[in-house]
Amino acid sequence: MRNDGNLDDHHGLGGPADRSDDVTPTNWAVSGFKYRFSNALSRLAGLGGLDNQAADRRRRNRMTIISGAACCLGLVGFSLIPANPAGQSPTPDQRAEIAQRAEADAASRGKARESVAPVTESPAPSSSPSPTAEPTPSTKPTPSTKPTRSAKATAKPKPKPKRITPVAGLDQAQMDNATAIVRAGQKMDVPRRALVIAVATAMQESNLYNYASGVLPESQNYPHQAIGWDHDSVGLFQQRPSTGWGAVPDLMKPEYATQQFLTALLEVPGWQDLPLTVAAQTVQVSAFGWLYAQHEWRATEVVDAVVS
Structure with a gap:
């Protein structure tokens, strides 16, 4: 018998010398579980960081600045064009949208700027007002003099001679x-x-x-x-x-x-x-x-x- 009061396990494989006094089998199992759990958490954190990097990259790629003349006013418009992830080609719908926006921008820049200087002649009326044309002050109409009535209009018509009724047997x-x-x-x-x-x-x-x-x-x-x-x-x-x-x-x-x-x-x-x-x-x-x-x-x- 040992002096620590512990009974030797005669059924063990290695006897008392095969086990450590500080780590019991129960503690060993718990420690192994903790190790595996922490390792899994580390791996998940690493994957989360990769996901965040990929998300940041996608957000950066989604912002594309397109500058151009907007309706001849010198304004700069910003358009957001969704970008595909790296390594992927745009879909047919995205290509059509990009081509349509590019065509609209090119047409806007290609327009000739209308002159806003005052003109001597009145321009022909257009169906819709031009956004770049400034309203020109309308010419104040000259008050027309009232037409004077002619002498024939004001003068009383001469009375027609009275027709005399026939007398003395005349017709x-x-x-x-x-x-x-x-x-x-x-x-x-x-x-x-x-x-x-x-x-x-x-x-x-x-x-x-x-x-x-x-x-x-x-x-x-x-x-x-x-x-x-x-x-x-x-x-x-x-x-x-x-x-x-x-x-x-x-x-x-x-x-x-x-x-x-x-x-x-x-x-x-x-x-x-x-x-x-x-x-x-x-x-x-x-x-x-x-x-x-x-x-x-x-x-x-x-x-x-x-x-x-």
Whole structure:
């Protein structure tokens, strides 16, 4: 027996001398487990460091700076292009994206810079405003003067002569011609008696119709209401151009023909005291001079209707 109180194991292979007094079999097993566990942790830490390095490398490779002119403003744009890990070629999708961005950058740099200097002429309007063009101050429109109304616009239109209702058995055409005779005499400021003589004379000579002459075809080119064949006599008073009464175009006008008759009447001495037939015949020198007097009362009624 040993003196340390421990029994020898007679069934062991090496006896008491084969085992250490400081390390028991249980401690040895625990120590071996700790060693293997720490070694595994070291290996995992090493792998983690490698993973961190690879991640840092991937992040660095992912950042690529692309500088260029952005829309002619001198701005620098930054684009992030994902980079593949080292040793790997880009996929077809990545190649298409890189080519599309490169094409867009090249097109942006290739654009000509638009001038922002003021121009004298207004540029043609574009569908969308240019980002580089500065707004030019609009020219202040010159205030236009208000158009002045013309004299014709402001002046009141002249009232049309009142159409006189026919009297003394006349129709409207006859009454219109009689009214023209009276109006022409009023412009000449002749006495009322001269107006009655003029109307009565026209009643006898033309029945108050404006006659053209079949002998003078020229007279038919002007407004007329009848055609006569008494030599070259024309108009309301059947005045003959061949005897000096005037030109055919003028004698076909009722106002001109009346002026010619009244001018000749006013030259007859004492015409106001003469009978109507004598006064008219002195001017007209007609072959039927005594017939003028029969129209005196009707002529008076016509003059009263126009003058009143």
